[in-house]
Amino acid sequence: MIHTYGLERIGIFYPANVYRNMSPAWLTEQALIRGEGMLSDTGALVVQTGKYTGRSPKDKFIVDTPAIHEYIAWNNVNRPISREKFDALKAKMTAYLQNRDIFLFDGFAGADLVCRKKFRIINELASENLFIRNLLIRPTADELSQFGDPDFTVIVTPGYRCDPKTDGVRSEAAIIIDYETRVVLIAGTQYAGEIKKSVFSVMNYFLPDEGVLPMHCSANMDPVTKETAIFFGLSGTGKTTLSADPNRKLIGDDEHGWSPRGIFNFEGGCYAKCINLNAEKEPDIYNAIRSGSLVENVVLDPATRRPNYFDSKYTENTRVGYPIEYIPNAAIPGIGGIPKVIIFLTADSFGVLPPISRLSKEAAMYHFITGFTSKVAGTEQGITEPVPTFSTLFGEPFMPLAPEIYAGMLGERIETYHTKVFLVNTGWTGGPYGIGSRMDLKYTRAMITAALNGRLDSVPYKHDSRFNVDVPQSCPGVPNQILNPRDTWANKKSYDIMADKVAAMFHENFTEKYPDVPEEVSDAGPKPKARL
Structure with a gap:
């Protein structure tokens, strides 16, 4: 029996x-x-999901x-x-x-x-x-x-x-x-x-x-002070990469709750993308693909069983699942304190959002509800120019309740704990996709480090009335000229046209999808030229 x-x-x-x-x-x-x-040469199990x-x-x-x-x-x-x-x-x-x-x-x-x-x-x-x-x-x-x-x-x-x-x-x-x-x-x-x-x-x-706010985000903390930060972002914005900071403990890379006691990971492992993975840029993920890991749809050399992370033969969405213990600086158990800083990540392929900006409580609720990033030309058949993508709460398919419930809980926590919130654009600068260039990762890391260690608290800020955010005018380790995106465009008129277009996208999406959100939240978002 x-x-x-x-x-x-x-x-x-x-x-x-x-x-x-x-x-x-x-x-x-x-x-x-x-x-x-079959096994790869690293000892990981590799499957094809059909x-x-x-x-x-x-x-x-x-x-x-x-x-x-x-x-x-x-x-x-x-x-x-x-x-x-x-x-x-x-x-x-x-x-x-x-x-x-x-x-x-x-x-x-x-x-x-x-x-x-x-x-x-x-x-x-x-x-x-x-x-x-x-x-x-x-x-x-x-x-x-x-x-x-x-x-x-x-x-x-x-x-x-x-x-x-x-x-x-x-x-x-x-x-x-x-x-x-x-x-x-x-x-x-x-x-x-x-x-x-x-x-x-x-x-x-x-x-x-x-009384717990569930969030589709990654989280890390200072190993000494236990100061905690959370990172929201859709696919391609750098959420996993930027939260895997060698100088901080990784609490988790995807799913967390915020209780009165602090942040906690829902999971005991990570599910990371493998496409274009290399040991130099993402060593923790690269080295986690070993015995005990489950890899999906990565191409193996038939003779050597060596994985080719740059081959998208089966899909761009190649993945690996591994226990969080495979990450050397993982926080175990996955528990942190009350977040001192929240980072919203967006990959703006239009090249108009500031690389980093500070958000009010209401603006944070707005961007939390909106969940913006953009797909670029060539990523999907038929896409010839950047396409905006809005995913409610940075995880729309997994949020069964009304978005106002989750956003309200976030706003209450920001106000109660005086949590600072920043919007970080990991997308394009100097022009849209095809003209400008992707934001340099070292500058993005420097901006996030400055946000986490409080070095952006005392710098001068300039209010961007179109996007309704406050933009720092200096940041340690970052050239001042890239902080204001309009200054990076050769043609300032072209910037204004594109920026108005993106602001209008935000406004139209919010008006259509969230008519019942409080006015103070809807007013905290980007404003098209006609509404300035």
């Missing part, structure tokens, strides 16, 4: 075998035996029930699905898992013990079980023996493909969260990031009711 660890309660009655909380070496070995991947090489937000649903309906911000990201469709798909997925080997991981989300949630992840693939073992907080032997019932269960069956007609979903893939019964279904996709982000979505729903 095999030990099922209570899987019957979720509907799995006849598993072939159940492997619970196995070691990375054992899971890697099983993945190789089962043909799920059709889905990234998240599939259009395939994500929330079970709509009377108990939760009024709390969800229903929109084109938070889509409803009926209880009947959810229950039917769950029955199909659990039937699919009967008589199969099951890889089980029981672990935690939340380094703060007061806020910690217990998650049970049920996998059909050893490789995905290795991934989530790396990403969640791993229980000690004593904690595992006393784990009890999970707070939330996630069932992951990439081999089961949905039928849109009968299952009531959009495609063969589906990610469905039932906040009432506390179960997540992930079917038809092998992209492991769906598991991680489903855990994040769960925390984002429950924690605000406990």
Whole structure:
């Protein structure tokens, strides 16, 4: 008789075998035996995720029930699905898992013990079980023996493909969260990031009711003073790179909560991009790709098994998941103090936002809600000029509640703790993409260092009325001429035209998406020429 660890309660009655909380070496070995991947020359397990090489937000649903309906911000990201469709798909997925080997991981989300949630992840693939073992907080032997019932269960069956007609979903893939019964279904996709982000979505729903602000951000702290900073930013803005400061302890690279006690990491690992990775620029991530890591969609040399991080044959979104202990300066456990500084990162490919500017509380709430960056020409088929991207709260697909709830909590914390907030543009200077150049990383690091150590507190500032921000006129280690973006453009009239265009984009997006936000917040954002 095999030990099922209570899987019957979720509907799995006849598993072939159940492997619970196995070691990375054992899971890697099983993945190789089962043909799920191959080893790189670094010892990392490398898998190909097939059709889905990234998240599939259009395939994500929330079970709509009377108990939760009024709390969800229903929109084109938070889509409803009926209880009947959810229950039917769950029955199909659990039937699919009967008589199969099951890889089980029981672990935690939340380094703060007061806020910690217990998650049970049920996998059909050893490789995905290795991934989530790396990403969640791993229980000690004593904690595992006393784990009890999970707070939330996630069932992951990439081999089961949905039928849109009968299952009531959009495609063969589906990610469905039932906040009432506390179960997540992930079917038809092998992209492991769906598991991680489903855990994040769960925390984002429950924690605000406990007085905790959940955030899609990275965080680090001074190793001596414990002074803590958090970094918000969408893909390509440098969030992971800039928070991995060799002079500071990394609390975490992606998902955190802000409680009255301070910042805490939701996770026990990191999920970093690998594209164009090199040892010189990002040594911590490069050296973390070793035995025990799970790598997705990186091209290997067939003879040497050497990874080619510059080859985007399968996707630009190549990834590696590894335990945070693989980072030499990681803060373990992932707990910091009350943030003294907040950094909003944006990669402005239009080249008009200041490289660093100071935000008021209201402006911070505005930019938190807005979540701006931009895609550049050539990154996607059909894009011939910079395209603005706005993602609410820097993580729109994972935020089930109204944005005003999260933004209000941030504003309260900024006011209570006198937290300083800066908007940092890691994008273009001297002109838009194709004319100007990308902001030099060493200057961005110098600006952030100055913001963190208080050296921007006493310098003179100039108010930019168009973007409604205060721009420092000097910064240690940074040439004064790059601090005001208009000065870096050869053609000042062209700057004004482009800047008005970007300010109008902000205004139109905010007016359309957030009509119920308080006026003092909406007025704190960029102002097109007609509104100056």
